[in-house]
Amino acid sequence: MLILGIETSCDDTSAAIVENGSKVLSNIVSSQNEIHTKYGGIVPELASRRHIEMIWPVVDEALNAAGVNFDDISAIAFSFGPGLIGSLLIGTCFAKSLSFVKDIPMVAVNHLEGHIFSIFLEASPKFPFISMVVSGGHTSIYKVSGFNSYEEVARTRDDAAGEAYDKVAKLLGFGYPGGPLIDSLALKGNPEAIHFPRSNLKDSFDFSFSGLKTSVRNYILKNPESPKEDIAASFQASVVEVLTARTLNVCKSLDIPRLTLSGGVSANSSLRRHILEMADKEGINAYLPSVHLCTDNAAMIAAAGYHYFKSGIMADFSLNPKAYIRLNSAND
Ligand code: KG4
Ligand code: ZN
Numbered sequence: 001m002l003i004l005g006i007e008t009s010c011d012d013t014s015a016a017i018v019e020n021g022s023k024v025l026s027n028i029v030s031s032q033n034e035i036h037t038k039y040g041g042i043v044p045e046l047a048s049r050r051h052i053e054m055i056w057p058v059v060d061e062a063l064n065a066a067g068v069n070f071d072d073i074s075a076i077a078f079s080f081g082p083g084l085i086g087s088l089l090i091g092t093c094f095a096k097s098l099s100f101v102k103d104i105p106m107v108a109v110n111h112l113e114g115h116i117f118s119i120f121l122e123a124s125p126k127f128p129f130i131s132m133v134v135s136g137g138h139t140s141i142y143k144v145s146g147f148n149s150y151e152e153v154a155r156t157r158d159d160a161a162g163e164a165y166d167k168v169a170k171l172l173g174f175g176y177p178g179g180p181l182i183d184s185l186a187l188k189g190n191p192e193a194i195h196f197p198r199s200n201l202k203d204s205f206d207f208s209f210s211g212l213k214t215s216v217r218n219y220i221l222k223n224p225e226s227p228k229e230d231i232a233a234s235f236q237a238s239v240v241e242v243l244t245a246r247t248l249n250v251c252k253s254l255d256i257p258r259l260t261l262s263g264g265v266s267a268n269s270s271l272r273r274h275i276l277e278m279a280d281k282e283g284i285n286a287y288l289p290s291v292h293l294c295t296d297n298a299a300m301i302a303a304a305g306y307h308y309f310k311s312g313i314m315a316d317f318s319l320n321p322k323a324y325i326r327l328n329s330a331n332d
Helices: 033-039 044-066 085-102 111-121 161-171 178-186 210-222 228-254 269-282 298-310
Strands: 002-007 012-019 023-031 073-081 106-110 129-134 139-146 149-155 258-262 285-287
Touching (some): 002 085, 002 298, 012 044, 023 298, 033 044, 044 085, 073 111, 073 298, 111 129, 111 139, 111 258, 129 228, 161 178, 161 228, 178 228, 228 269, 269 285
Parallel strands (some): 002 073, 258 285
Antiparallel strands (some): 012 023, 129 139
């Protein structure tokens, strides 16, 4: 069964063809980094306009690369939120129009659920598992008991980890997205050069990254000559330590020895190394998607959409995208 996935929640226009929720036949991502980098962050209006230009070519390319046409598609899965409302509108309107014209059923997928399901494109962790979704807009830990069964155990109280990466990169004078730039710069720096704070909220697994960002900002103002490599490495050490410790603590406290990572920040080389190493020490199985499946892509949306279609949970034409929506209310 082939699902056409469509993802436009932020600044990547993506379409994919996925067979039976796991086999990727094509996964085309058109990035807008070049457009937004000079602003040091995403400009929502420019993102929407670019989605309009790219959505047809990207869908066409996904069909061609998979060697299929619309007659072969069982359902269209699209992300309906959370995200930038203008961006979401393009994917949602496109999916609705296509569904109407080609008479193909459609299913609506929560973007965060898509991230969680990215792992099923390459592996099959047993339920339940603990899943950290760590991206530019979100940093949450879920207990995943099955398809459509998610419990948010922790979330960020302020900035997402990716947002902190992007803002620190901007403070250091780099463009957008900051995560990959800091990741490679940090390889040349000393992670112990500066001790930035590690947030630890009392009686909670929740995260907070705004204090860390302010601390980096103050440090840069006071020490303008300090090597950027050391600042990047020390900032990253704080983020990686907190993300790893918190996820493993949730696994231990809920007695679930399996975890998955997803979202753009899970592409981070230091986080991947550290969490694999620490999980191994604790006897926890850590499942990490390949780097290209960590950042936004439509294959993950098709992977989750497959389960909606199989369960007969279809979207209808009255559905509107939602900029803010928690995962456990995906079908409310
Ligand atoms: O999942 P994603 O593509 O979009 C959202 O749903 O937000 O994540 C994008 C975020 C950006 O903040 C970007 O800086 C961060 O992921 N990111 C990284 C890396 N690659 C992307 N952060 C740290 N290290 C990376 N290698
Ligand atoms: Zn995302």
